[in-house]
Amino acid sequence: NAGVTQTPKFQVLKTGQSMTLQCAQDMNHNSMYWYRQDPGMGLRLIYYSASEGTTDKGEVPNGYNVSRLNKREFSLRLESAAPSQTSVYFCASSFKERGYTFGSGTRLTVV
């Protein structure tokens, strides 16, 4: 089982550029999430999707958009990257009360 796969693993963007972070899970989980992790801040929820076709804002959604393409895939888009979006991004999925499965993360630097 691959679990949760995130691509790319590393990315450097210039301010104002756009990009999409990809996430796919092969565990047939209903719920998927995007978090960002900054030093000393823990993980903060950007967006989540409780099921295919639904998405909801989390704690820090500004500057991001998401798409739940199908049950497997949940992508995160930065339309116009800003230095404040420099972070490590984690995708996760879950099914009921079984805990989250996380991807290995995308390290994004915006210069």
Add this chain to the structure above:
Amino acid sequence: SQQGEEDPQALSIQEGENATMNCSYKTSINNLQWYRQNSGRGLVHLILIRSNEREKHSGRLRVTLDTSKKSSSLLITASRAADTASYFCATDSQGGSEKLVFGKGTKLTVNP
């Protein structure tokens, strides 16, 4: 805003000693979970304790939950150098969503 807050922020112990980390949270929950994160990696789910449970064990891990004090503790017994990692507590809400709010973590260093 952070729901859970871990204490201490950092902990350094010798191999073989026990490590205890605490988590406090603010609102009522359905369950509380603990995760481990090795440096540069994603988080790994360790254990889940439901609001009607007081204690749970998994191998060398022991988790307690006190809903009256809105607090939980994670005990790692007979620690090993491989336990060096950051540990996070995470809480859901009673609204039925699987959405979790994570604390800022405790960084544990186990010295060989």
